[in-house]
Amino acid sequence: MSKSKDTLKCRKQEDVSKMVKHMNGFKEILDYQKENELISAAAYGALYDVTETLIEKWE
Structure with a gap:
């Protein structure tokens, strides 16, 4: 794999990690x-279910 592809893959993984982190924060807001x-x-049920589905898809 080329260096630019490795860099792109790393950035994509970082973006996914950030999205999952934000969605977990959103779940805390929903709980509150x-x-x-x-x-x-x-x-609550609808938003929580969609949030869980997105997290599972991204992980």
Whole structure:
């Protein structure tokens, strides 16, 4: 593999790691909102499920 392809692959992995980190932070926000009754159970469930699906896809 060429150096530029290695660099691109490394950057892509770093981007994925950042996205997963941000989505885990989003799950914490969702939990906070649910615990404080700032979001409906239906909205929480839908957003949490999509978040989990994205994280699984990226990892």
